[in-house]
Amino acid sequence: MIAFLLFTLNTSRLSLSSLTVLGVWLKKIRKYLFGVVLFLGASVFSAILKAGPEQQAAFTPSEEITYCIDPNWAPYEAIRNGIHVGISAQYMRLIAEIADLEFTLVPTESWQQSLEYVQQGKCKVIPMLNTSDYRKQFLDFSIPYFEAPNVLVAKAGTPMLQGYSGVGNRTVGIVQGYRQVEYISRHYPGLRLKLMPSEEEGLKQLANDEFDVMVxxxxxxxxxxxxxxxxxINIVGYAEPFDSLAFGVNKSFGHLVDKLNFAIERIPESRKVEIYKQWNNVQIRYSRNYTVMILSTIIMLIGLLWLISRNRHVGAYKRIINQKNEEISALQATLLEKNRTLGFLSAHDTITGLYNRNHMIQRAEEEISRFQRFQTTASLIILELTHSHDDGHSLEASSLEEPLKVVATQCLNTVREVDVVSRFSGEQFIILCPQTEVGAAKILADRLLKCVTSHYLLTDNFKVAIGMSELKQSEEFSDWMERTMKALYQSKRHGFGSVSIAP
Incomplete structure (x- = not known):
């Protein structure tokens, strides 16, 4: 077709019919070329849509990505003579090759400056950092691709520390901008922190005793x-949490996260192990100082001889100390028993063994306080023992001792466990009935009167009078006691042998 056109164009004489044929052929060629272009474009677009991530990467042109790093974090990453070196550098070369990305380093002076740059958009990504709530405000994160522990280091002689909880009052040095700063401030706010520009500078200051522990x-x-x-300088413990390092991407360039994840997932495990072994090849050199060893041996021998020479004296001292300790233990036991006896005597009557006046007043005040708070009433019973042949003179204490004990025993056998019995004075006994209305207390008083008056020691020689009352609102103990005493006097006026209730 094209040869025909060339022949026609080169002919010096063109007839009208030849021009018509030429126009028809030109229209056909234009339609044919347009169809070919549409077919090829549709085929390419369909192939891109149907392709997986690996095939789509082949259709996507290489993208330049600016990044910042921690310039002083070797062997993880560092800048040496303007060149990015370290573990993150090797991972970035693998990722650039897999995802067809082009990384461009933006140099910084410190880790804090790198964080500021990526936040301001001066660089798009940071290749190796931990996630944190603060960083998530301006960064999207890839999946982690490298994990490493954090440690606590301190001067020789420092005991092993169980994480931050074992640091105590020691000052902790930490690099400014590290995730550990945010973690400690949140979970261990009591720790004292000193911020460092880099780990190397922090170790130097630690060696100069400017703080106690370095993270x-x-x-x-x-x-x-x-x-x-x-x-x-020694490692004295681990510091939680461990590093789980990933790419941090400025949120304005969040589309890069999928590409980075695509590449990270396809890094062979063998290459990860190879990178780790290469940068973890730390050689520790040991040097022996025989002078220190000899001096230590001499000191130990001198100390051993001194211990042997002093052994007999120490044994004698130990025997004396043990003897004194036994004496002290015996004295402490005696003192404890005396204190118990004193405590008992301070609250009990020596003749009857019942509670005494002071203890009864204290318990009554407690019951009044409970009544004022919870409106739980209480009743008070006063029992008085009087000799049948009372001529106005008090009986001798020795002649009253046995009857008082009998009354005390009868009271204890009659009252309830919650009731408080005391010898209040001379021949007077008081029973405090907590949370008891006057009706129930009257039954108890009648039973008590019957038990006391029926005893053979008391029947012929003594008379018994009982007065009782129920606690009233806003009443003090003295008022309550006075009303009950009036009831007691009323019982006496009625000839003893009865229970009178105060109004």
Missing amino acids: GSLMSVNMHINNLKLKD
Whole structure:
């Protein structure tokens, strides 16, 4: 067809019919080319839509991604002579190859500056950091691709620390901007922190005793301790939580997360192990100081000889101390028994063994307080023993001792467990009935009167009078006692042998 057109165009004489044929063929060629272009475009677009992530990457042009790192966090990542080196650098080369991405380093002076840059959009991603609630405000995160423990380091002689809870009053050094700062502030607000520009600077200050404990990543701390030849710095514990490191992407470039995850999932496990072994190859050199060993041996021998020479004296001292301890124990036991006896005597009557006046007043005040708070009433019973041949003179204490004991026994056998019985004075006994109305207390008083008057020691020689009353609103103990005493006097006026109730 094209040869025909060329032949026609080169002919010096064109007839009208030839021009007509040429126009027809040109229209056919234009339609044919347009159809071919549409077919090819539709085929390519359909292939892209049907392709998986791997095939779509082939159709997507390479994207340049700016990034910032921690410039002083070797071996995880660092900047040396303007070049990004470390574990994150090797992972980024693998990810760039798998996802067809082009990474461009934006140099910074510190980790804090890197965080500020990515937040401001001066760099799109940070390749190696932990997630935190604060960072999630301005970053999207990929899946983690490297995990490492954090450790506590301190001067030699510091005991092993069980995480942050074992730090106590020690000051903790930590790199400014690290996730651990946010973690400690939230979960251990009582710890004193000192912020460092880098782990290396923090270890130097720790060696100079400017603070007590340093928090850092295991591999980084190990490397700095050996490079700086810090012989008196030791790892004394682990610091929770461990690092779970991932890419942090500025939220304005969140579409990069899927590409990064796509590449991370396709990194072979063998390559991960190879990278870890390469950067975890830390050599620890030991040096023996025989001078210290010899001096230590001499000191130990001198100490041993001194211990042997003093052994007999120490044994004698121990025997004396044991003897004194036994004497002290015996005295303490005696004192404890005396205190118990004193406590009993301070609250009990010596003749009857009942509670005394002071204890009864205290219990009555408690019952009044309970009544004022909860409106639970109480009743008071006064029993008085009088000699049948009373001529106005008091009987001798020795002649009353046995009858008083009998009354005390009868009271204890008659009242309830909740009731409080006391010898209030001379021949007067008081029974406090907590949470008891006057009706129930009257039954108890009648039963008590019967038991006392029926005893053979009391029947012929003594008379018994009982007065009782129920606690009233806003009444003090003195008022309550006075009303009950009036009831007692009324019982006496009626010839004893009866129970009178105060109005």
